[in-house]
Amino acid sequence: xxxxxxGTSSNYLQRAPSPSGLADVINVILDKGxxxxxxxxxxxxxxxxxxxxxxxxxxxxxxxxxxxxxxxRLDLTQTETAGLAELRDGGSSEKTKGVLEGVKDKMTPxxxxxxxxxxxxxx
Amino acid sequence: MSIAxxxxxxxxGGIYVYAVVxxxxxxxxxxxxxxxxxxxxxxxxxxxxxxxxxxxRGWKVKRRDLERHxxxxxxxxxxxxxxxxxxxxVVESVDDxxxxxxxxxxxxxxxxxxRLDGRxxxxxxxxxxxxxxxRAIVASDREIASLRERTRxxxxxxxxxxxxxxxxxxxxxxxxxxxxGRRLESALARAAIDVVAxxxxxxxxxxxxxxxxxxxxxxxxAALEDVAAAEQPLLRFEAIGPLPPTSFTASYAGM
Numbered sequence: 001x002x003x004x005x006x007g008t009s010s011n012y013l014q015r016a017p018s019p020s021g022l023a024d025v026i027n028v029i030l031d032k033g034x035x036x037x038x039x040x041x042x043x044x045x046x047x048x049x050x051x052x053x054x055x056x057x058x059x060x061x062x063x064x065x066x067x068x069x070x071x072x073r074l075d076l077t078q079t080e081t082a083g084l085a086e087l088r089d090g091g092s093s094e095k096t097k098g099v100l101e102g103v104k105d106k107m108t109p110x111x112x113x114x115x116x117x118x119x120x121x122x123x
Numbered sequence: 124m125s126i127a128x129x130x131x132x133x134x135x136g137g138i139y140v141y142a143v144v145x146x147x148x149x150x151x152x153x154x155x156x157x158x159x160x161x162x163x164x165x166x167x168x169x170x171x172x173x174x175x176x177x178x179x180r181g182w183k184v185k186r187r188d189l190e191r192h193x194x195x196x197x198x199x200x201x202x203x204x205x206x207x208x209x210x211x212x213v214v215e216s217v218d219d220x221x222x223x224x225x226x227x228x229x230x231x232x233x234x235x236x237x238r239l240d241g242r243x244x245x246x247x248x249x250x251x252x253x254x255x256x257x258r259a260i261v262a263s264d265r266e267i268a269s270l271r272e273r274t275r276x277x278x279x280x281x282x283x284x285x286x287x288x289x290x291x292x293x294x295x296x297x298x299x300x301x302x303x304g305r306r307l308e309s310a311l312a313r314a315a316i317d318v319v320a321x322x323x324x325x326x327x328x329x330x331x332x333x334x335x336x337x338x339x340x341x342x343x344x345a346a347l348e349d350v351a352a353a354e355q356p357l358l359r360f361e362a363i364g365p366l367p368p369t370s371f372t373a374s375y376a377g378m
Contacts, residue, residue: 041212
């Protein structure tokens, strides 16, 4: 379709013409669009997708402890002027990766789907 | 999220509906449909629906079908304006499809098509660099900074302090997310016709869909570039599109 001249992707802005990961595909097509009246719609039980309501912040002690652990591991001697690559390579920062991700996981109930796990680890 | 890929098929026959289009000789999508089946056009006056006739033995939903559904939408969208249906829209018969949609809601559908003509959807996500976010929060809050000092290296003794510390940080992260999300949304909305923000959580500062005139995609892209450049390195952005306007169809087709 090539409508717009797209700039090249940088490390702070990635562009894609189409969703690639399953989560992005779901985000585009699930529960979005023209809704056909319920009285003629056949319910498709096979589509058992548990959508995550990300607004629900699980205020659990477990979450708090993870945050605490993450900041305790932060090396504050690394200043904001340090280069991004330097921060990424730092051993301490490596350990703290994934706390926000961890919180998100907590909000994903009943993730029993092997395929979606595979999808995530592929990233 | 989980998909029960091995669930028993429950649809016996029926018609899977991808989207409503104008019946103006539009080409059929050249991609395979749900279950690898053919995509057909069901015409009804000046409207038509893109469908797949599901087998009588039943349709078993596969993950691959999510991509096929999107593939049909994208292929049809490349040929003209469409009103996409959500994934998994199945009606019993062609009669139902006409009564409940093509004929029954003809005027609002035509209106929706007209309102979405020449418009595309851009999905944008802004994601935090976690270390930078936490560093900024520690640096900006004395209570957090001192609790952090106190709890570093403490074992079971510091349990309640650590809970308190985490609680404070979680609250700061949420407040920050709300501020950042609102700012990013309004900055990008200026280059768009409409916006639908999604709930953000985890590493997301913002997630939303923007309705953009095809003719001003470059302006939107430039605005995105500006915002992303200004917000880095705390945030990095992901933009997907131009997509069919799935997030805007329900409201633009009079619902």
